[in-house]
Amino acid sequence: MAGSVLIVDDEPNIVLSLRFLMEHAGCEVRVAHDGEEALRMLGERRADVVLLDVMIPKKDGYEVCQTIRSTQDWKDTYVIMLTAKGREVEREKGLAIGADEYVTKPFSTRDLSKRVQEIVAQINASKA
Numbered sequence: 001m002a003g004s005v006l007i008v009d010d011e012p013n014i015v016l017s018l019r020f021l022m023e024h025a026g027c028e029v030r031v032a033h034d035g036e037e038a039l040r041m042l043g044e045r046r047a048d049v050v051l052l053d054v055m056i057p058k059k060d061g062y063e064v065c066q067t068i069r070s071t072q073d074w075k076d077t078y079v080i081m082l083t084a085k086g087r088e089v090e091r092e093k094g095l096a097i098g099a100d101e102y103v104t105k106p107f108s109t110r111d112l113s114k115r116v117q118e119i120v121a122q123i124n125a126s127k128a
Contacts, residue, residue: 008053061094079101
């Protein structure tokens, strides 16, 4: 399975776990630890899927998601927001600014890995 994933999170344990599972699934994985780094990395090379924490330094996940959606080259990037902010108003905000999915922490990294594999498979099928 080919596919590229950008993990944007400043929590080392989450990054380590997600990176391992995504690489094990055959994805090319890059990691950004803050919002500015994430946008810079997307500018260098687009990702198929962005796993985006809301509470990250420099630019929060909401700002990053808005920028992704307003940038022509990135607008089709699949964005899954990951956050400890589980209130319905925050979920609605994330989806309203353009996140494709909103997952609250704690979450099953294996379930998330499976979901990313499904998304990448759909992306690959639409390119064929």
